[in-house]
Amino acid sequence: MSLSKKKILIGMTGGIACYKIPYLVRALKKADAEVMVVMTEAATKFITPLTMETVSGNPVAVGMFEGKTYIATRHIDLSEWADVNLIAPATANCIGKIASGISDDLLTTVLCASTTHTIFSPAMNVHMWENKITQRNIAMLKEVGYLFIDPTEGDMACNHYGVGRMPEPEDLFSVIQAYFNKNRQSLKNEHSSAKKKSLKNKKILITAGPTKEQIDPVRFISNNSSGKMGYALASVAVELGAEVTLISGPTSEEVPANLKLIQIKTTDELLKAVQKEYKKTDCLIMAAAPADIRPSQIAKSKIKKDNQKMEIALEPTTDILKEITKNKTVNSAKIIGFALETDNGLANAKKKLKDKKLDAIVLNQPSEKTAFESDTNEVTLLIPKRKAVHIPLDTKRNISIRLLDIISKLL
Ligand SMILES: Cc1cc2nc3c(=O)[nH]c(=O)nc-3n(C[C@H](O)[C@H](O)[C@H](O)COP(=O)(O)O)c2cc1C
Secondary structure, rough: OOOOOOOEEEEEEEEHHHHHHHHHHHHHOOOOOEEEEEOOOOOOOOHHHHHHHHHHHHOEEEEOOOOOOOOHHHHHHHHHOOOOOEEEEEEEHHEEEEEEEEOHHHHHHHHHOOEEEEEEEEEEEEEEEEEOOHHHHHHHHHHOEEHHHOOOOEEEOOOEEEEEEEEOHHHHHHHHHHHOOHHHHHHOOOOHHHOOOOOOOEEEEEEHHHHOEEOOOEEEEOOOOOOHHHHHHHHHHHHHHOOEEEEEOOOOOOOOOEEEEEOOOOOHHHHHHHHHHOOOEEEEEOEEEEEOOEEOOOOOOOOOOOOOOOOEEEOOOOOOOHHHHHOOOOOEEEEEEEEEOOHHHHHHHHHHHHHHOEEEEEEOOOHHHHOOOOOOEEEEEEOOOOOOEEEEEEEEEHHHHHHHHHHHHHH
């Protein structure tokens, strides 16, 4: 769909990513859109209104009270003019103000008065992005219908590495196009990198779900794993263009289309399947939760209940990651482990990362909202010699998008 005559209000706030916006405005103008730019005072420190006026072909509004006459209620006119508002870059400050109903300058007043959709493209330092108040503000705005383009991960102007970079102008342009194609669902709930085929030509092996170790023909030892995280990873990996093999323990999850499914039951079967498939893959993601103990012997018939003290002798199952990483070299496929910890999570995950020679580990800490059966999760990704990346509470699908975005860069 063309952007011809679409009215796009670009709100610029005070971040270094302002330098990308003239490219976006030029692309929008080339697509025959009409563009009005409103800048905060802080934004004008990064790029001049003259530049934005020249590329947009329209006067640039900054101050609330700077008009020559006060007849016009410029904030209302601007809010009624736009078909959509794109706030890019969106500072933590601006997001916080809108979330709090503050309108103390022209841009925030226009947004307060606006009845059309507003899309924020946050851009900020990784700590500002991960700040719990920033995340709370974003969650609150999403809940009432504001749309967001998630920032990407990478090197930052402040010399940090992490999430907080504004996507490139061509990505913002695609978002505007998607918006007018009524593809708003993807904006509201999903990370923008989901649209990129970042795993094209990659073979990804994912394990999911629990394993079961029989005690007797009717009873077994297992765990609470639902397989939801592994299945979400598999589904997103397919969408990102990967050739996916999913090795799954018993779950009731729907199998995603376009992947190879290998069903296993016991930890030994899981080990054998992983050993066979690992040689053919670029990356193994061990999201399964194998039972790590099993009865030393499986009773041939159902054990009868009696009044005496009953005991089952147990033994450990094989540690799959330890087994697979035994002969790992720098040229081997990457291995991403998962750690589920209830206590000392970070320390235990770091130890597992090192001891098992993993390329990355995803730390899960179960809570009410991140339990096995839950559709949401909150994780921390640890990569050797890098700062930990915390992914706040989100759907398992969105968590998968974020994780695979980072993992794709390791391959
Ligand atoms: C060099 C420099 C770069 C900055 N970059 C950002 C940024 O990328 N994101 C952000 O949220 N704030 C950034 N800030 C801080 C904001 O400019 C500051 O919070 C300001 O009050 C934002 O005002 P505004 O939201 O009204 O534009 C930066 C400040 C400086 C001096």
